[in-house]
Structures are given as C-alpha cells and as structure tokens.
Amino acid sequence: MTFWQLMLHFLGFVMPALAMAVFMPLAGRWVMGPGGSSWGRRMGLHALSGVLVLVAGLWVQGQDGKMNTYIVLVLTAATLEWVLNKAWKRR
Template structure:
C-alpha cells in the first residue's frame, strides 16, 4: 500500500465521525435551543469522541464499517450533545 492509499484509507475511516462532528452541533441547536458551548468546541468534542468510537469498533470487531459501530457513533454523538446542552436540567 502506498502512502497515498494509506492516507485515503485513513481519511475514509474517520470521515463518518467528521461528518457527525459537523452536523451534530447544528442538529442540537435545532432540537435543544441555542444554549451550550460554542459550535467550534462542540464540533471538536464530537470529532474526538467519534474517532474514538470508530477506533474502538475496529479494535473490538476486527474490521471497520460494521453497522453496530455506526449505531454506537450516533448514540455517543447524541449523548454528548445532550450533556453539552445540560439536557437533564431542562424544564
């Protein structure tokens, strides 16, 4: 595998986490309101947690791209957004 192919493969591995990191702050703003940390910080939290979920899925299952890993990615992103918006304190 060449360096270019390795770079493309790694980019495609983290791409779902990066897309979720961009979309979740805006979805959270739409659902939970404008409270919470700024958008850049929320994107960074989602990107890091998403890559960690994908890496854990690869490590536990031995291959990437399984649907249960993507389900875990969505659940972790939604939970992180809820925590950053302090959803438990909503009235």
C-alpha cells in the first residue's frame, strides 16, 4: 500500500467525524440559537470526539462502517453540542 492509498483510507475513515464537526455547530446555532463557545473550539471538539467514537467502534466491533458506530457518532455529536450550548440553563 502506498502512502497515498494509506491517506485515502485514513480520510475515508475519519470523514464522517469531520463532516459532523463542520455541520454540528451550524445545526446547534439553528436549533438552540447562538451561545456557548466559539466556532473553532466547537469544530475541534466535535472532530476529536467523532474520531474517538469511530476508533472505539472499530476496536469494539472489529470492522469499520457499522451502523451502530454511526448512531453513537450522531448521539455523541448532538450531546456535545447541547453541552457546548449550555442548553440545560435555558428556560
């Protein structure tokens, strides 16, 4: 396997987490309104937590791309956005 193929495999593995990292701050602002931490911090935390979920799913299930892992990824991203927005303090 060449370095280029290795990078493509790695990007294919982390792409769902990176896509969630970009779109969750937008969704959080749309659903819960502005507030909480900055855009860059949110994206970084979402990317980190998403990659950790994907690695944990690979480790636990033994293969990549299982729907259970993607469900946990979405739930983790939504919960993290809720925490970053401090939504429990609202209303």
